[in-house]
Amino acid sequence: MLSVEGLEAGYGTARVLFGVSLEVAPGQLMCVMGRNGVGKTTLLNTIMGVLPATAGSVTFDGRDVTRLRPHERVRLGMGYVPQGHETFPQLSVMGNLQVALEAAPHKDGGAVDEALEVFPGLKPLLKRPAGFLSGGQQQQLAMARALVARPRLLILDEPTEGIQPSIIIEIEETIERLHRAGLAMLLVEQYLDLALRLADRFVILDAGHVARSGPARELQGEDVHRLLAV
Amino acid sequence: MGGALNQLPIGLSIGAVLLLIALGLTFTFGQMGVINMAHGEFIMAGAYTAYLLQDVGFPIALPAAFLVAGLMGLALERVAIRHFYGRPLDTLLLTWGVSLVLQQAARDLFGAPNVQVVSPGWLRGSVGVLPYNRLFIMLLAALSVVAIWAYLNRSAPGRRMRAVMQNRGLAATTGIDTGRVDGLTFFIGSGLAGVAGVALTLIGPVGPTLGTYYIVDAFLVVVAGGLGQLKGAVLAAAGLGLLNSYAEFWTNASLAKVIVFVAIIGFLQFRPQGLFVLRSRALT
Numbered sequence: 001m002l003s004v005e006g007l008e009a010g011y012g013t014a015r016v017l018f019g020v021s022l023e024v025a026p027g028q029l030m031c032v033m034g035r036n037g038v039g040k041t042t043l044l045n046t047i048m049g050v051l052p053a054t055a056g057s058v059t060f061d062g063r064d065v066t067r068l069r070p071h072e073r074v075r076l077g078m079g080y081v082p083q084g085h086e087t088f089p090q091l092s093v094m095g096n097l098q099v100a101l102e103a104a105p106h107k108d109g110g111a112v113d114e115a116l117e118v119f120p121g122l123k124p125l126l127k128r129p130a131g132f133l134s135g136g137q138q139q140q141l142a143m144a145r146a147l148v149a150r151p152r153l154l155i156l157d158e159p160t161e162g163i164q165p166s167i168i169i170e171i172e173e174t175i176e177r178l179h180r181a182g183l184a185m186l187l188v189e190q191y192l193d194l195a196l197r198l199a200d201r202f203v204i205l206d207a208g209h210v211a212r213s214g215p216a217r218e219l220q221g222e223d224v225h226r227l228l229a230v
Numbered sequence: 231m232g233g234a235l236n237q238l239p240i241g242l243s244i245g246a247v248l249l250l251i252a253l254g255l256t257f258t259f260g261q262m263g264v265i266n267m268a269h270g271e272f273i274m275a276g277a278y279t280a281y282l283l284q285d286v287g288f289p290i291a292l293p294a295a296f297l298v299a300g301l302m303g304l305a306l307e308r309v310a311i312r313h314f315y316g317r318p319l320d321t322l323l324l325t326w327g328v329s330l331v332l333q334q335a336a337r338d339l340f341g342a343p344n345v346q347v348v349s350p351g352w353l354r355g356s357v358g359v360l361p362y363n364r365l366f367i368m369l370l371a372a373l374s375v376v377a378i379w380a381y382l383n384r385s386a387p388g389r390r391m392r393a394v395m396q397n398r399g400l401a402a403t404t405g406i407d408t409g410r411v412d413g414l415t416f417f418i419g420s421g422l423a424g425v426a427g428v429a430l431t432l433i434g435p436v437g438p439t440l441g442t443y444y445i446v447d448a449f450l451v452v453v454a455g456g457l458g459q460l461k462g463a464v465l466a467a468a469g470l471g472l473l474n475s476y477a478e479f480w481t482n483a484s485l486a487k488v489i490v491f492v493a494i495i496g497f498l499q500f501r502p503q504g505l506f507v508l509r510s511r512a513l514t
Contacts, residue, residue: 048403074405082403088396091389099393102386103405149405 001026001184002047002078002153007056009046016042018208019056024153029175029185031199031216033192033228038205040188041083044157047186048080049073060153075105079151083158083188085139089131093122096130096145104149115144118174136167143174154178155186160194172198192228195219204228236359237479238472243364243433245471246371250426251448252455252463253374257419258303259449260457261395262412264311265318267325269448270441271332272299272420276427277436278340281347288350288428292370295424303420304413312412329441336438344435353432363432370429371467374422379460381418391415447474450494456504465505470494 002024010016016039024030032040045051047058049070057066065073074080088096097112104111116123119140125133130141139159146154159175160168175198179185189195195202195216202219204212204227211227251273258266276295283291306328314321353363382388394401394411402408423441430440451470455462473493477486498504 050399050403069407070402071405071407074403080403082400086397086400088393088400090396091392095389096393098386099389099401099406100404102390105405145404 001028001061002186003059004043004047005057005059007043007046007058008054009042009051010054011051015054016208017046020205020208020210021056022203022210022213024184024186026152026184027179027182028200029179029187029198031195031202032186032188032205033190033195033202034205034211035228039208040205041157042208043205044080044082044155044186044188048078048155071103074103074149074151077105077150077152079146079149079154081142081146081154081156081159083161085135085142085163087130087133087138087141087145090129092127093130093133093141094126096141097148100145100148106150108150111148111150114150115147118147118178119144121170134164136163136171139163139167139171143171147178151183153184153186157188158190159187161190192219192224234476234479237475239360239364241472241475242468243367243471244475245468246368247426247429247433248444248448248451248471249371249464249467250374250422250429251444252451252467253371253378253460254419254422254426255448255452256378256460256463257415257422260452260459261391262415263318264315265322265325265449266303266306266311266420267322267445268306268329268332269325269420269423270445271329271336272302272423273427273430273441273444274332274336274436274438275299275302276424277347277431277440278336278427279424280428280431281340281345281436284347288353291428292425295428296421297424299424299427300417300421303423304417306420307413307416311416312409333438333442340438342438344437346435347431349432367429367432370425374425375460375464378422382460387411387414447490450490454494454497454504456506459504459506462504462506 004020004022006019006021008015008017008019020043022030032043034040042051046053049068053066057064059065060073060076060078063076065076088099091099097115101109101112121137122140122144125137130138133141143159159171163171172194179198187198196219199216201215202213203210204224206227212224255269258264258269276299279295279298280291283294310324311321314324349363353366355362382392390406391411391414394406394408398408447470451463451466455466470490474486474490477489
């Protein structure tokens, strides 16, 4: 479904990714792990086209998308929930979802209701400006917004970071449910136990390289802990 | 006292023109952060459009001027400005250059002396101290405010525009073609300058430097009203228009400008963020 080959990217002259490769099969949940600053967010941004790739390729559904702009990738079925529970702060919760629907490859208004079924906690908040929600509510909105486009691959950057514990559990359960329903996902996650519970496969990044990769059950041992320890 | 009362419609109509110009700037400056020095020349282009079309009819001139100025703005954004996003100083120089080129182009096309647009008959006359032409300008500005408010808050493209202005990166990864939205934002903002130009033909002659008289005041309206804020722009425009005309009435034109600038500087000392500020938990 998603195939990343020898991807390189960076900011100005500072290179961050040095030839990263990974595959996400249909329906698979792939977890990208690693310490702070190893290039996890840069990798996701480059996969979505927010940052240009300086070398390598990104293929989605057999189509080379390396040079496409972010909104074109969204229209092909890639959904992205960036780090930091981002919203359009002065649009209402409903406005946030509507704007996603209007930009979606399909025009089916039912998608908004579907997304609200996934996050029923948002239903009483539809008229509130998104900027007034709590961090956890904003994260739910961010995920609902991505789901409105009915992506076939959902890319999530640390969805539980800085979120109150009660909502972390909800978000975790939602990810699990979406995964069981057959949605392919690429998830950046700091916490090993969470990754172990959710992921099919994992990739550990270290200094812009893939240090380890494999099925989730291999996510253990001395060297794995060494790569993730802060 | 009758003289002072006469200043009221003058002040309010100048305020209305400033508001029309400032509404355009609300899009390009307030929302996109681009200081477009050529915005004044889009006013001038709108005014000359009305001059060329004065025999065809005034109601045609308004949409025509919107289109002419809008397309000029769109062209400027697509050809030049979009390559300079995030570089305000370069944008400033670039659009200033464009502004000089456009002024010279107007001189070559229409001659250096001012021309006069003959107001349509139905705009001559007055109710009390309120001349029809000035009343019309106020109505035009009021109508534009309502139209823009509805566009931004009630329409899909308006919502898209707000989304891009609030969080550009997120808009792109939500599936919005941000480049297209930028072009449309410039089209509407510049088109409003054209409409302001048509309004100006009702109260004075048209010349190649018409826009430069108003552009600084319009920027002041946007800043004093609070960036990208509709109600702030309305209040600031009315205030500035009235202050200007009364200061001119009681002193003289140059001293009036000094008074206005001092008042604005003083105001921004106390409220550097303008009359209205956006408040939000997530706003950085």
